[in-house]
Amino acid sequence: MEEQLRSEIIRYIGSHSGNYLPDSINRYFDEPLVGFSSANDPLFSDYKTIIGQFHLLPCELLSGAVSIVSWILPISRAVCESNRKQKELPSREWALTRSNGENVNGELRRHLVSWFAEKGHGAVAPQYSPQWKEFSDTPVGIASCWSERHAAYVAGLGTFSLSDGFITSRGIAHRCGSVITSAALNPTPRISSTHNSNCLYYRDGSCGACIARCPVGAISRSGHDKFRCRELVYGTAPAALSELYGVPQTGCGLCQTKVPCEASTPPDRRVTGG
Numbered sequence: 001m002e003e004q005l006r007s008e009i010i011r012y013i014g015s016h017s018g019n020y021l022p023d024s025i026n027r028y029f030d031e032p033l034v035g036f037s038s039a040n041d042p043l044f045s046d047y048k049t050i051i052g053q054f055h056l057l058p059c060e061l062l063s064g065a066v067s068i069v070s071w072i073l074p075i076s077r078a079v080c081e082s083n084r085k086q087k088e089l090p091s092r093e094w095a096l097t098r099s100n101g102e103n104v105n106g107e108l109r110r111h112l113v114s115w116f117a118e119k120g121h122g123a124v125a126p127q128y129s130p131q132w133k134e135f136s137d138t139p140v141g142i143a144s145c146w147s148e149r150h151a152a153y154v155a156g157l158g159t160f161s162l163s164d165g166f167i168t169s170r171g172i173a174h175r176c177g178s179v180i181t182s183a184a185l186n187p188t189p190r191i192s193s194t195h196n197s198n199c200l201y202y203r204d205g206s207c208g209a210c211i212a213r214c215p216v217g218a219i220s221r222s223g224h225d226k227f228r229c230r231e232l233v234y235g236t237a238p239a240a241l242s243e244l245y246g247v248p249q250t251g252c253g254l255c256q257t258k259v260p261c262e263a264s265t266p267p268d269r270r271v272t273g274g
């Protein structure tokens with residue numbers, strides 16, 4: 001079933017008529033990456049400590065949960081190139097991807113729940129579960145009861161970064177999602193050496209390019225200030241641009257473009273020997 005699912009996700013995004021910038025041949029998203037994890041993976045229990053008790057186990061979101069399918073929708077080059085030029089606020093293309101592209105991502109979540117149901121399996125998209133909750137003030141800052149990035153990490157799709165993003169083989173500029181199911185799926189192996197080894201800063205102390213890209217100083221060598229970031233992403237940016245761009249959410253993503261991890265896992269910088 002794993003290959004069937006992978007093909008279905010790739011087909012769905014590749015053929016979705018809404019996956020295009022308006023009046024353009026350029027898409028919001030390139031071909032998805034897909035990974036699988038077991039609902040019994042001990043990392044989900046660890047997240048109760050690492051993130052907080054409020055972060056739910058797969059079985060708390062779906063009775064009889066067996067597996068999770070996670071995916072990454074890499075943001076296209078055309079969209080990333082437009083945001084590379086920005087210094088204070090996101091580009092129109094980036095904002096359209098955040099709003100309209102994310103709607104396509106939401107439709108994919110619902111499509112997969114139906115896809116599993118047709119095959120006789122239970123499934124739930126955590127974001128559309130009645131248990132879905134967001135919290136503005138937790139010990140780890142703003143958080144929700146299910147982190148798509150943490151699920152993607154369990155499914156071997158990448159690692160975390162200094163900017164609090166998730167660096168995959170197709171980079172940090174993406175939208176991601178997941179569906180919990182009662183179907184049995186073989187877990188994808190995790191090949192990264194640590195939970196943040198795809199980020200150059202954590203790998204060898206170099207880079208830090210995202211620090212300079214953030215217009216509000218929300219990234220430093222100590223990490224990411226979620227509150228400062230949120231003020232721009234959900235306050236300043238939509239207040240300035242929503243009407244102009246015609247979208248409710250604009251995102252920001254300046255720290256995800258014009259950086260070495262934009263479109264791939266950056267290779268090692270420090271070459272030894274010779």
Ligand code: SF4
Binds near residue numbers: 201202206209260
């Ligand atoms: S720009 Fe550099 S330091 Fe920042 S997340 Fe990417 S690899 Fe890590």
Ligand code: SF4
Binds near residue numbers: 216233252
């Ligand atoms: S999304 Fe924008 S505001 Fe948030 S850390 Fe990145 S560059 Fe800064």
